[in-house]
Structures are given as structure tokens and as C-alpha cells.
Amino acid sequence: MKVLLVDDSPVDRVISEAFLLELGHEVILGENGQQALELYREHNPDIILMDEVMPVMRGHEAAKAIREHEDNWVPIIFLSARFTAEDISAGIDAGGDDYLAKPLDQQVLAAKMKAMERISNMRQRLIEVSDELEAANVELKRLADVDGLTGLANRRYMDRFLKHEVARCSRNNEPLSVVMCDIDEFKSYNDFYGHLKGDDCIRVIANVLISSLKRATDLAARFGGEEFALILPNTTEKDAKVLAEKIRAKVKSQNIMHEKSSVVSHVTLSMGVYNEVPTSMLRGDDYLNLADKALYHAKQTGRNKAVSYRDIK
Numbered sequence: 001m002k003v004l005l006v007d008d009s010p011v012d013r014v015i016s017e018a019f020l021l022e023l024g025h026e027v028i029l030g031e032n033g034q035q036a037l038e039l040y041r042e043h044n045p046d047i048i049l050m051d052e053v054m055p056v057m058r059g060h061e062a063a064k065a066i067r068e069h070e071d072n073w074v075p076i077i078f079l080s081a082r083f084t085a086e087d088i089s090a091g092i093d094a095g096g097d098d099y100l101a102k103p104l105d106q107q108v109l110a111a112k113m114k115a116m117e118r119i120s121n122m123r124q125r126l127i128e129v130s131d132e133l134e135a136a137n138v139e140l141k142r143l144a145d146v147d148g149l150t151g152l153a154n155r156r157y158m159d160r161f162l163k164h165e166v167a168r169c170s171r172n173n174e175p176l177s178v179v180m181c182d183i184d185e186f187k188s189y190n191d192f193y194g195h196l197k198g199d200d201c202i203r204v205i206a207n208v209l210i211s212s213l214k215r216a217t218d219l220a221a222r223f224g225g226e227e228f229a230l231i232l233p234n235t236t237e238k239d240a241k242v243l244a245e246k247i248r249a250k251v252k253s254q255n256i257m258h259e260k261s262s263v264v265s266h267v268t269l270s271m272g273v274y275n276e277v278p279t280s281m282l283r284g285d286d287y288l289n290l291a292d293k294a295l296y297h298a299k300q301t302g303r304n305k306a307v308s309y310r311d312i313k
């Protein structure tokens with residue numbers, strides 16, 4: 001261990017240092033409480049052995065200052081030729097962990113060092129476990145918001161995001177667009193190519209969607225099954241439709257064969273767009289329902305197209 005040994009008596013310092021070196025420890029030497037503070041900050045020792053009665057700054061004061069400023073607990077053992085019950089109590093109150101009587105007995109010193117090292121290791125392990133738990137919690141939180149198949153935001157996250165954006169756009173008087181996207185005739189795709197190929201197809205479409213969104217404030221989510229939702233804050237209807245057309249072209253360029261499609265021979269998307277500056281009357285669900293109505297219209301009128309709710313009213 002790296003030991004900070006603080007003692008104003010040169011003779012005691014030499015004796016204690018010799019014991020510690022013999023026990024295989026690395027030793028940093030200080031002569032008073034002030035130096036203890038400075039050396040503690042500079043060397044980050046594993047344990048501090050400190051005389052209590054010293055000039056400039058006493059051991060208790062130094063321990064108090066170390067405990068006040070440190071983030072990391074380090075064992076402090078006071079050394080003293082004579083100590084009363086009051087001394088021990090005051091030393092523990094100041095932040096010390098134990099007392100050792102001077103002159104030091106090497107065997108007792110070794111045993112106390114071992115005990116402190118054990119506590120220090122347990123504490124370190126606790127910190128590591130707590131860090132691991134914290135990281136696992138962050139990951140769990142992330143996973144709770146992500147769709148397992150596609151890596152897009154899931155419905156749960158999307159609902160929260162949409163609610164937040166409706167409120168924000170309403171405050172800022174900004175337009176909000178929602179685009180519902182649905183893979184055309186996906187049931188016959190699954191039936192013909194199998195469910196696994198169906199999953200692959202959903203992943204490709206998800207990638208097309210996410211790679212088509214350029215603004216950090218946009219969100220692509222898997223709404224469920226073969227249906228997706230795009231939430232586009234501060235986006236006009238015109239811009240939302242331009243984006244929808246870009247996505248349609250990108251899906252086409254993937255050229256995923258769909259022999260059973262009645263539309264064309266590759267996989268296509270139908271999309272419904274709803275745009276409005278939110279008012280107190282409009283909720284997130286209204287955006288989803290109205291975009292879904294437009295999507296339904298796209299399905300009814302031939303699929304492989306983007307339809308805006310305003311166009312069907």
C-alpha cells in the first residue's frame with residue numbers, strides 16, 4: 001500500500017518508516033498536519049498514519065480537513081504516545097478510523113494495516129458494483145425506449161416524445177407534422193417469403209426511415225408491426241410531403257422483391273401526413289389518428305403513395 005506517514009518527531013518517523021518498509025509498503029513522509037493535507041492531495045495514498053500532537057496543524061484538524069475535501073475515503077490511523085477515551089472519541093469524530101499506541105509494535109501495526117486494507121478493498125468493490133449497477137440502469141432505460149427488431153424508438157418513447165413536442169410547438173407557435181408509414185401488402189410478403197425475411201424487410205425500411213431524417217429534432221419510431229411513425233417538429237406540410245416522397249423513392253431504390261404485391265414487383269410504402277400548429281384542442285393522439293386516416297386513404301386509392309389529411313377532407 002502507499003502509506004502517508006506524518007509525524008513531527010524525526011526519531012519516530014524513522015522507526016515507523018523502517019517498520020512500514022519492512023512490511024513491503026511504499027512510504028511518503030510528512031512532518032505536520034498542513035503537510036499531511038498537501039501530500040494527501042499530491043500522492044493520493046491508500047492509508048494515512050498520523051501523529052495527533054504536531055505543530056502547525058494537529059492530526060485531528062488535518063483529518064477533518066481531509067474528510068471535508070476528499071471524494072474518496074482513505075483510512076486514517078492516529079498515532080499517539082498517550083491517549084484517553086476522550087482523545088479516541090474526538091479522533092473518530094474528526095474522521096479518523098483507529099488509534100495506534102506509540103512506540104509502535106510492528107506486529108500490531110501489520111495487523112491494523114491488514115484490517116484497514118480489507119475494509120478499503122471492500123469499499124472499492126462496493127463502488128465498482130454500484131458503478132456497474134448504474135451503467136446497467138442506464139442501459140435498461142435505453143432499452144426500454146428502443147424497438148428490439150429495428151433499433152428505432154418504440155411506441156412508448158414515441159408517445160412521450162410526441163406529447164412533449166405538441167406542447168413545445170404549441171408554445172412556440174410552430175407547425176408539427178406526423179407521417180404514418182405502412183408497408184404495402186406485407187401479409188402476402190410474409191406468407192410468401194417467410195417471417196424471417198419479413199423481419200429483414202422491416203429492418204431495411206427502418207434504416208431507410210432513419211437515414212432519411214436529417215434534423216436532430218426528428219424522430220422515427222416503430223409504431224407496431226409493419227407500421228412506422230415519423231414525428232417532425234417545426235416542419236410544414238409541404239416539407240413533410242417532400243420528405244415522404246424522398247422516402248418513397250429510397251424504398252424503391254432498395255428494390256426488395258415482392259412478387260405477390262398487387263402494386264408493383266418490389267416492396268412499397270403507403271404514407272399519411274398530418275400537419276398543424278398545435279392548439280390546446282389538439283393532442284398527440286389526434287395527430288396519430290388524423291395521419292392514420294390519411295394513410296388509410298392512401299391504401300384505398302392504390303397504395304405506394306403519400307397522402308395528406310388536408311387533401312381528403
Ligand SMILES: Nc1nc2c(ncn2[C@@H]2O[C@H](COP(=O)(O)OP(=O)(O)OP(=O)(O)O)[C@@H](O)[C@H]2O)c(=O)[nH]1
Binds near residue numbers: 182183195202226
Ligand atoms: N415478419 C414480420 N411480420 C410482421 C411483424 N409485425 C407485423 N407483421 C405482419 O405484417 C402483416 C400486416 O398485414 P396487414 O395488416 O393485413 O396489412 P398488409 O398485408 O400489409 O396490407 P396493407 O397494409 O393493406 O397494404 C401481418 O401479416 C403481420 O403478421 C413483424 O415484426 N415481423
